[in-house]
Amino acid sequence: MKAYWIAHVDVTDPTQYSEYTRRAPAAFAQYGGKLLARGGRSQAMEGRATPQRSVVIEFTSYEQALACYHSPEYQEACRYRESAARAEVIIVEGVEV
Numbered sequence: 139m140k141a142y143w144i145a146h147v148d149v150t151d152p153t154q155y156s157e158y159t160r161r162a163p164a165a166f167a168q169y170g171g172k173l174l175a176r177g178g179r180s181q182a183m184e185g186r187a188t189p190q191r192s193v194v195i196e197f198t199s200y201e202q203a204l205a206c207y208h209s210p211e212y213q214e215a216c217r218y219r220e221s222a223a224r225a226e227v228i229i230v231e232g233v234e235v
C-alpha cells in the first residue's frame with residue numbers, strides 16, 4: 139500500500155533553505171519517492187493558517203517512506219533546513235482503492 143509524506147513548511151531563510159531543496163530530491167528518488175505537490179498555491183480551509191509551502195510525496199510503501207526519512211542522505215539534507223525553516227512532516231499510509 140502506498141504512503142505519503144505531507145509537509146507544511148514556513149521558510150525563514152530562503153538562501154539556506156535552497157540548499158535543502160537542492161539535496162532532498164536525491165533522497166526521495168533513491169527511495170522511490172514521487173513529488174506530487176511542492177509549494178504551489180494552497181488555502182487553509184480549516185485549522186491553522188496556510189503555511190508558505192505544502193509538500194506531498196508519494197512512496198510505494200509506508201516502509202519506504204520511513205526508510206527515506208531516516209536515511210543518511212535525507213538527514214544530511216535536513217541539516218540545511220533546520221535553521222532555515224519551520225517544518226511539520228507527517229507520514230501517512232494510503233488506502234486501497
